[in-house]
């Protein structure tokens with residue numbers, strides 16, 4: 289049995305079977321590269337679902353974590369620590385909001401946004417007790433808690449996990465008229481991803497978010513934007529809403545905020561909304577802890593100092609343009625923004641997974657998202673020469 293097979297067998301023997309990973313076992317990483325236990329090198333075109341925008345083991349992020357670990361570890365929020373404030377200030381500066389609430393995972397950030405929106409509805413908008421509604425979109429992905437999967441439209445995500453939290457209304461994505469029609473006096477918020485990543489990198493029409501912003505303002509409804517995957521330069525701007533200046537009321541962030549080394553998430557909002565939270569009404573043992581805060585500061589500094597927004601815009605444009613030259617025989621569409629790119633295969637080409645396995649043989653790790661689409665989201669620090677080579681390999685695998 290190969291080394292790879294032995295590791296996989298141990299995972300399958302002792303682990304729950306809630307994933308179906310590609311058959312590669314990684315043991316080392318640096319920058320855009322990862323190595324498997326057999327010593328083979330790959331370009332990481334998933335970046336842990338965009339949690340590794342800064343590249344693997346970025347020296348400044350690793351150093352920040354090590355330095356903090358030598359000084360102060362975990363305090364809980366029962367006491368102040370001397371790092372969190374600087375982190376929250378930096379996150380506010382970076383996002384352009386006036387306050388932040390730190391959590392750990394994306395799903396917790398989403399839950400935090402839901403709580404904030406509901407409290408706002410009761411305490412500021414005057415919605416009657418327990419009547420608040422949040423409008424969401426079909427094919428959404430916002431995480432894995434029971435409340436969140438309760439408003440998923442993907443049976444794989446929520447079958448046999450009910451009964452679910454009420455108070456969510458589902459409308460089609462990229463349909464501003466449907467939003468306007470769904471709003472009632474009880475509507476607290478509209479929560480949406482600026483690009484639906486897990487649904488297959490679905491990019492809405494130009495102007496959609498701007499129109500959503502207008503409708504939410506007009507109807508006194510909060511615009512809650514889940515930028516957990518699209519945020520932190522992935523799409524070529526700091527945040528995806530900046531492409532059309534559609535500033536949300538609450539923004540949920542996670543993934544790359546932890547620089548690929550530690551789970552860091554949270555929401556940002558302006559003070560008038562954030563102040564619905566009062567002592568004891570929300571929290572997290574690990575949220576805002578010194579390690580997370582030190583890592584968060586470093587992760588944001590790297591995005592800023594290395595201008596990863598500009599780099600993602602520039603490199604993504606070339607990368608996507610190269611891929612869009614593939615003949616239509618197997619390729620239905622190449623779409624995306626910045627370095628978040630989806631390649632949708634023709635139905636006649638079969639499922640995406642076998643192509644991901646072939647890409648792996650050729651030294652590229654990418655994952656199917658939805659049966660028919662492969663997502664390419666390399667770390668944003670990846671050099672153009674490397675991306676050009678990768679595009680060549682991708683074409684070799686996908687063009688018959």
Ligand SMILES: *Cc1c(COP(=O)(O)O)cnc(C)c1O
Pocket residue numbers: 337392393394395396398429430431432481485486514515516517518542543
């Ligand atoms: C990954 C993701 C989440 C959930 O993040 P976790 O850290 O896995 O809980 C939420 N929303 C979006 C858009 C995501 O891509």
